[in-house]
Amino acid sequence: MSIEPIPGRNARLIVPPLVHAGEEFQVRLLIQHPMETGFRRDVNGELIEINLLESLSLDFEGQPVFTALSMNALTANPYLAFVVAIKQSGSFNARWRDQRGNVGSISASVRVVAS
Amino acid sequence: MRRSNQPSNLTRRHAVAILATLPWWAPALDAAAQPASPRLPPTPTAPLPPLDERTRGIKMERGGLSLDIPTMAETGASVPVVLFVNPASLGTRRVTRLGILAPLNPRPVVLEIELGSALAQARLTTSIRLGATQDVVGVAQLSDGTLWQHTVNVHLTGSACFDGT
Numbered sequence: 001m002s003i004e005p006i007p008g009r010n011a012r013l014i015v016p017p018l019v020h021a022g023e024e025f026q027v028r029l030l031i032q033h034p035m036e037t038g039f040r041r042d043v044n045g046e047l048i049e050i051n052l053l054e055s056l057s058l059d060f061e062g063q064p065v066f067t068a069l070s071m072n073a074l075t076a077n078p079y080l081a082f083v084v085a086i087k088q089s090g091s092f093n094a095r096w097r098d099q100r101g102n103v104g105s106i107s108a109s110v111r112v113v114a115s
Numbered sequence: 116m117r118r119s120n121q122p123s124n125l126t127r128r129h130a131v132a133i134l135a136t137l138p139w140w141a142p143a144l145d146a147a148a149q150p151a152s153p154r155l156p157p158t159p160t161a162p163l164p165p166l167d168e169r170t171r172g173i174k175m176e177r178g179g180l181s182l183d184i185p186t187m188a189e190t191g192a193s194v195p196v197v198l199f200v201n202p203a204s205l206g207t208r209r210v211t212r213l214g215i216l217a218p219l220n221p222r223p224v225v226l227e228i229e230l231g232s233a234l235a236q237a238r239l240t241t242s243i244r245l246g247a248t249q250d251v252v253g254v255a256q257l258s259d260g261t262l263w264q265h266t267v268n269v270h271l272t273g274s275a276c277f278d279g280t
Binding site for chain 1: 165222224225226227228236238240241242243244
């Protein structure tokens with residue numbers, strides 16, 4: 001039996017380290033997760049149990065960036081990117097949970113420099 | 116004929132048996148059909164019905180919404196998507212939600228996302244799964260309740276439903 005990482009524990013939140021105040025930049029979130037749809041079968045022909053992300057949200061210092069309400073057909077290892085602008089330095093924080101109860105989170109900080 | 120005798124022998128007992136089990140498994144089927152209901156975190160607005168029910172039978176303008184998706188994809192397992200709302204067409208309104216519908220997928224609501232106040236643009240980049248060649252619908256909901264849609268036909272050469280990834 002192969003050793004697999006716990007789904008959703010590996011993730012990347014990619015932001016630029018330095019930005020100007022009010023400058024628009026991209027926040028990219030990549031989560032390592034199988035996003036099992038429940039429609040696939042394994043080598044023995046048995047249906048693989050469904051395991052999708054059931055909640056996912058990203059905020060900046062408590063200010064919401066996005067909240068996913070439904071993620072039925074994101075790809076395995078879901079990737080989401082948004083364009084944001086911030087006034088002050090701070091950190092982005094993403095939190096998620098899948099249908100088996102695995103939870104994960106990741107944060108990344110951005111420093112605002114004088115423009 | 117023999118067949119005509121059967122109902123009188125079978126109906127009552129079978130009907131009772133079926134009715135007795137019905138309330139037990141009917142909700143379970145409903146729950147199985149919509150497995151990805153979000154529980155955490157709580158949505159800031161009142162709960163709404165699924166996006167495909169909200170948009171059913173409604174005539175929606177394209178407005179400032181654009182759905183950028185390849186018209187032909189080699190596999191449905193991963194199709195890149197960009198949903199973008201042109202800020203010039205918004206006026207004083209803001210975009211509250213973005214969604215993607217794939218009517219021929221086993222679960223038609225591909226993605227629905229509530230946009231937060233930290234966003235600079237209503238632009239969402241992601242990749243989705245598609246089960247068949249179909250019209251993919253991007254939907255944007257504005258703060259005044261207006262729904263905009265942009266539909267793109269995506270031709271698939273392979274389905275995500277039977278793919279190993």
